[in-house]
Amino acid sequence: MNKFLKWFASDSFIVSLAAIVMGLLLGAVVMMIGGYNPITAYMALLNRVFGDTYGFGEALREMTPLVLTGLAVAFAFRAGMFNIGAEGQVLMGMTGASLIGIKITGLPALIHAPLAIIVGALFGGLWAALAGYIKAKRGVNEVITTIMLNWTALFLCNYIVRTFLLMPGNQRSVEIQSSAWISIGWLSEMMGNARVHWGILLAFVASTFFYYFLWKTKQGFELRAVGSNPEAARYAGINVNKNIVKAMFISGVFAGLAGAFETLGVFHYQSVYASSPGYGFNGIAVALLGMNHPFGVLAGAGLFGTLTYGSAGMSFDADVPPEIIQIVIGSIIFFIAAQGIVRFILKPVYKRKKEKVL
Amino acid sequence: MIDLLTFGNLINTTLVFSTALIFAALGGLFSERSGIVNIGIEGLMVFGAFAAAVGTHYAEEAGMGASAPWVGLLTAVVVGVLGSLIHAVATITFKADQTISGVVINFLATGITLYLVKLLFDGAGETPLLANRLAKLSFPDFAAIPVIGPIFGAGVLNSYPTTFIAILLVFVTYYVLYKTKFGLRLRAVGEHPSAADTMGINVNRMRYIGVMLSGALAGLGGATITLTTTGLFSHTTISGQGFIAIAAMIFGKWNPLGIFGAALFFGFSQAIRNYVQLFEWSASIPQDFILMLPYVLTVIVLVVAIGKSRAPAALGEAYDPGKR
Numbered sequence: 001m002n003k004f005l006k007w008f009a010s011d012s013f014i015v016s017l018a019a020i021v022m023g024l025l026l027g028a029v030v031m032m033i034g035g036y037n038p039i040t041a042y043m044a045l046l047n048r049v050f051g052d053t054y055g056f057g058e059a060l061r062e063m064t065p066l067v068l069t070g071l072a073v074a075f076a077f078r079a080g081m082f083n084i085g086a087e088g089q090v091l092m093g094m095t096g097a098s099l100i101g102i103k104i105t106g107l108p109a110l111i112h113a114p115l116a117i118i119v120g121a122l123f124g125g126l127w128a129a130l131a132g133y134i135k136a137k138r139g140v141n142e143v144i145t146t147i148m149l150n151w152t153a154l155f156l157c158n159y160i161v162r163t164f165l166l167m168p169g170n171q172r173s174v175e176i177q178s179s180a181w182i183s184i185g186w187l188s189e190m191m192g193n194a195r196v197h198w199g200i201l202l203a204f205v206a207s208t209f210f211y212y213f214l215w216k217t218k219q220g221f222e223l224r225a226v227g228s229n230p231e232a233a234r235y236a237g238i239n240v241n242k243n244i245v246k247a248m249f250i251s252g253v254f255a256g257l258a259g260a261f262e263t264l265g266v267f268h269y270q271s272v273y274a275s276s277p278g279y280g281f282n283g284i285a286v287a288l289l290g291m292n293h294p295f296g297v298l299a300g301a302g303l304f305g306t307l308t309y310g311s312a313g314m315s316f317d318a319d320v321p322p323e324i325i326q327i328v329i330g331s332i333i334f335f336i337a338a339q340g341i342v343r344f345i346l347k348p349v350y351k352r353k354k355e356k357v358l
Numbered sequence: 359m360i361d362l363l364t365f366g367n368l369i370n371t372t373l374v375f376s377t378a379l380i381f382a383a384l385g386g387l388f389s390e391r392s393g394i395v396n397i398g399i400e401g402l403m404v405f406g407a408f409a410a411a412v413g414t415h416y417a418e419e420a421g422m423g424a425s426a427p428w429v430g431l432l433t434a435v436v437v438g439v440l441g442s443l444i445h446a447v448a449t450i451t452f453k454a455d456q457t458i459s460g461v462v463i464n465f466l467a468t469g470i471t472l473y474l475v476k477l478l479f480d481g482a483g484e485t486p487l488l489a490n491r492l493a494k495l496s497f498p499d500f501a502a503i504p505v506i507g508p509i510f511g512a513g514v515l516n517s518y519p520t521t522f523i524a525i526l527l528v529f530v531t532y533y534v535l536y537k538t539k540f541g542l543r544l545r546a547v548g549e550h551p552s553a554a555d556t557m558g559i560n561v562n563r564m565r566y567i568g569v570m571l572s573g574a575l576a577g578l579g580g581a582t583i584t585l586t587t588t589g590l591f592s593h594t595t596i597s598g599q600g601f602i603a604i605a606a607m608i609f610g611k612w613n614p615l616g617i618f619g620a621a622l623f624f625g626f627s628q629a630i631r632n633y634v635q636l637f638e639w640s641a642s643i644p645q646d647f648i649l650m651l652p653y654v655l656t657v658i659v660l661v662v663a664i665g666k667s668r669a670p671a672a673l674g675e676a677y678d679p680g681k682r
Contacts, residue, residue, distance in 0.1 A: 034477050082457065084601070140660045141669075144605040151598070151653040159646035275597055285465065288458045321476045326469025334444075334462040340452035 012291075018342050020303065023332030027324055034321075041320040048313025049306050055313075057187075057194025061266060063305030065090070067203040068258035069283025070290060070297040071210050072128075072251045076142075077292045078214060079247030080227035085131055085146025086255040087280025088153030089124040091273070093259025095157045096123030098270040101176030101263065102165050112179040117202075117260050124256015125249045127153060132248025136241035142248070150276060158272045171272040182265045197265025199257070206254060210294035213250075223247050255280065282308075288333050304329060362505065366513030368626075368633050373514065373521050374586065376625030378403070378579040380524040382603035383610065383617045384531050385575030389442075390612060391535065392568025393548040393672040394449055395456040398463030399576045400600025402441050406580025408471035409437035411485040411591035412478065414584075418490060426490045427585045431520075431578065438577020439570050441467065446569040450562050453676035464600075472593055484592035492518050492585045520582045527575075531614040544568055548670035551677040561677045579603065609660065612670065623659070627652030 028038035049059045069086045076083035083089075097120035104112065131145040165173035182198045214220035225233040226243040234240050258279060263270055286304050290296030311325035335342050382399050389396035396402075413433025417426035445463050448454040475485055494516055501511030535541040546554040547564040555561050580596055588595050606624055610616030631648050634640045640648070 030473070034473065134657070134661055138661050141608050144608045144660065145657055147598075147601045147605050148653040148656045152650050152657070155646040155650040155653075159644055162646065163644070275594070281464075284461055288461060321473050321481075323469045323472040323476070326465050327473065328469075330462045330465030330469055333458060333465065334448060334454075337458035337462065338448040338452040338454035340454070341448075 015339050015342050015346070016336055018346055019335035019339075020332050022335050022342065022345070023328050026331045027328035030327055031320060031324060036318065036320045041314045041318040041324070044313045044317035044320075045307070045310035045325075047317070049310045052192065053190065054192035054194045055309075057191035057196045059305055059309040060200050061195050061197070062309040063301045064197075064200050064203050064265075065258040065262055065279050066282055066286050066301035066305050067298060068206060068254050068261070069279050070286030070301050071207055071294060072254035072258070073280075073283045073287035074290060074292040074294065074297050075210060075214075075254060076128075076247060076251040077287060078227050079223045079243065079251075080230065081132075081135070081142050081244070081247060081251075083128065083131075083146055083248065083251050083255075084143055084284070085128060085149050085280065086251075086258075086283045087276050087278070088146070088150035089127050089252045089255035090259040090262075090277075090279040091153045091157045092127040092252075093120040093124035093256030094263045094270050095160050095259075096120040096256065097180075097260035097263045098161070098165055098173055098176060101180035102174060105177060107179055109179040109181075112177065113182050113264060116176075116180045116264055117182070117257065120260025120263070121253045121256040124259060125253035128252025128255065129245050129249040132245040135248075136244045150280070154273060154276055157270075161270050161272050165270065167269070173270040175269050176264065180264055181268060182261065183268075195266045197261060199261030199265045202257070202261070204298070206257065207294040207298050210254075210297075214294075219246075255283070258283075285329060285333060289336065291336070303332075362508040363512065364633065364636065366508040366511075368629055369509065369513035370516060371629035371632060372622065372626040373517050374625070375628045376621045377518065377521045377524045377586070378582040378599055379603050379606050379621040379624055380528060380618060381520075381579030381582060382576045382600060383606040383621055384527060384614060385572035385579065386604055386607040387531065387535075387572075387612055387614065387617060388544070388568045388575065389572035390607065390673055391548045391670055392544050392565045393551060393670055393675065393677070394445070394565055394569050395460060395674045396442075396445065396569065396572050397457055397460030397604065398442075398445055398467075399460075399572070399603050400596065400598070401460075401464035401467030402438050402573050402576035403580035403583075403596045403600045403603070404464075404467040404471055405441040405573075406434035406438045406577030407584045407588075407595045408475070408485075408580075408591045409577065410434040410581030410584040411488065412474075414488050414490065415486060418488065424490050424493075427488075427492045430488075430585055431581050434577040434581030434584075435574045436577075438573040438575070438580070440573070441577070442569050442573025445573075446566050449676065450565050450569070453678070456674055456676075468593065471591070475591065485590045487590045488585075491589055492520060494518055495522075518582075518586045520578075520586060523578075524582075525618070528614050528618040535614060545670070547677075548672055551672050551675075552679070555677075555679060561679075565677070576600070576603075605656065608669075609656070611668070624652060624656070627655050 031038040031041055048055050050056060072086045073083050097116045100116040100119045131142050131149055134140045134145050135142045161173045167174040184196050184198060187196050188194060214224060222238050223243055225238055226240050230240050286297055286300045289300030289303060307325050307329055311322035314320045315322045382403055386396050386399050410430040414426045414430030417429035422429060445459050448459040449456045475482060479485060497511050497515045500515060501507045543559050543564055547561050551561045583595060584591055602624055606620040607617055609620035631651060634648055
């Protein structure tokens with residue numbers, strides 16, 4: 001408990017908190033320049049998320065894929081790779097889950113839903129592992145392959161939906177079997193039909209797994225060694241190539257889960273996407289907000305989800321353009337990244353603290 | 359077989375698609391050669407596309423007519439540089455993580471531009487459609503020559519002025535990078551900043567210049583799309599082109615000529631989608647696979663032919679003179 005309290009007084013916590021406050025203040029300034037009232041706007045934002053149980057449930061729903069894509073990006077970062085491809089891996093996860101959810105019939109829910117989740121996760125994982133394999137075998141930079149695989153996944157998934165799963169006359173698949181749904185019916189009813197599902201809980205499990213795997217197992221140690229210095233890791237006898245593929249696979253599994261949960265828990269069908277839906281790119285932001293730590297990612301997704309979900313309330317109730325929130329999120333990440341600026345502004349506070357100690 | 363005229367048109371469309379990529383990828387090159395990762399190229403293109411639309415719009419209102427797009431182009435350069443300054447201040451002066459700062463640029467760009475569009479144009483989601491865009495040059499006499507005419511006249515010469523500027527810039531960049539003192543210094547700062555510092559080169563100043571050049575060029579790239587293709591700015595104007603430009607830069611191995619080739623390749627594989635449909639056998643191929651073509655082709659080329667590309671050695675590291 002003491003450790004927990006200490007963490008709140010820690011340097012990185014104070015700087016992160018200051019970064020959030022500064023981001024919100026900057027957003028307020030931008031709103032005032034545009035002639036909007038920032039206080040009404042932020043109140044409307046909070047009201048949409050915390051005003052009723054429906055809003056809160058929907059905000060949780062919004063956060064779930066953010067947690068998972070954030071974990072995906074953070075995991076690859078820990079192993080020294082930049083996975084811009086969570087976007088495509090999410091789509092592959094959706095498709096895997098849809099295929100199982102629609103094409104397989106007659107299974108009890110207790111088997112059908114987990115099977116659909118596992119296949120979705122595998123689709124995402126294998127799609128990412130492909131980029132890892134190409135990097136390990138041919139030395140091709142993963143940034144470029146994952147960007148290309150995003151587009152490939154977009155069109156491949158559209159093809160699969162159009163050819164095998166289409167609801168005739170619509171740009172979407174038929175509905176998945178109800179035995180593959182992971183919605184929590186009773187909770188959803190309690191929360192005014194907010195689309196809450198078991199994936200929300202599993203996202204927490206996933207971040208605990210992330211923590212345990214990377215910091216408490218030998219395999220995780222190897223991955224981190226490869227991430228911080230591949231040459232030293234090789235010298236120490238670690239198979240770097242194997243770890244690259246493994247890290248990308250696990251990263252893709254996180255993203256694939258995000259996609260599977262969206263299909264099985266939220267939409268219950270899969271759309272034909274005209275352009276990338278953006279899950280993976282938001283995941284990059286969440287990973288950065290969370291400083292690539294699994295519990296940081298949870299907090300980052302909470303913040304990101306609250307702001308983006310609440311921003312719609314801002315435009316309904318206070319008539320403020322929701323794009324403002326992009327500026328707020330961008331500047332929060334900016335201040336967390338450029339801690340020099342925050343420390344520069346916090347300098348007077350720090351000085352006083354030190355004097356007290358002396 | 360397709361006839362010569364169609365072939366000429368294919369070349370022409372390739373050049374249209376390639377131009378923005380050439381600008382933006384060259385922009386990425388200047389930044390990364392100086393040692394600063396610039397994943398914010400996408401956002402800088404958004405800034406440029408927005409500035410071009412707004413600049414041209416107000417120049418039109420001021421009665422400048424056909425020369426208005428050039429005002430837009432200039433506005434895009436200025437706004438691109440301003441946008442890149444955020445990146446430069448964060449990464450060079452405050453030594454922030456370069457990848458993070460680049461992602462931030464992408465967020466800020468879409469946020470700021472769409473917010474401003476709403477403020478400037480009474481809550482609209484996009485800028486008004488421009489009456490004046492850049493016009494393609496035309497050489498009818500040359501195009502009439504048999505064989506060469508359709509390919510070089512109608513295909514290559516009959517292009518937007520920005521295409522010629524982009525191609526010219528490829529060679530200018532090559533010259534600047536490898537044949538001038540400035541280029542040597544820029545590369546030195548990206549490869550081994552402390553050695554460069556010892557030789558009396560101001561590392562941070564060189565990096566500021568590199569990042570600002572990337573802003574100017576990416577801004578031009580974004581402006582090209584507004585002023586030749588879409589005619590207005592909305593949230594879909596730049597959808598992933600910046601990331602493809604980054605891919606072209608890596609594909610081209612951080613070399614201007616390589617980038618030129620890579621951008622042409624991407625442009626060609628985007629253009630060929632429109633021409634595949636001219637063949638009868640193409641009807642049997644689902645359209646999604648035709649759309650997928652450029653990206654799959656890129657991965658295959660990378661795996662089979664290109665292999666490893668080496669980034670500048672000091673890429674991604676803030677320069678700290680106290681560290682050896």
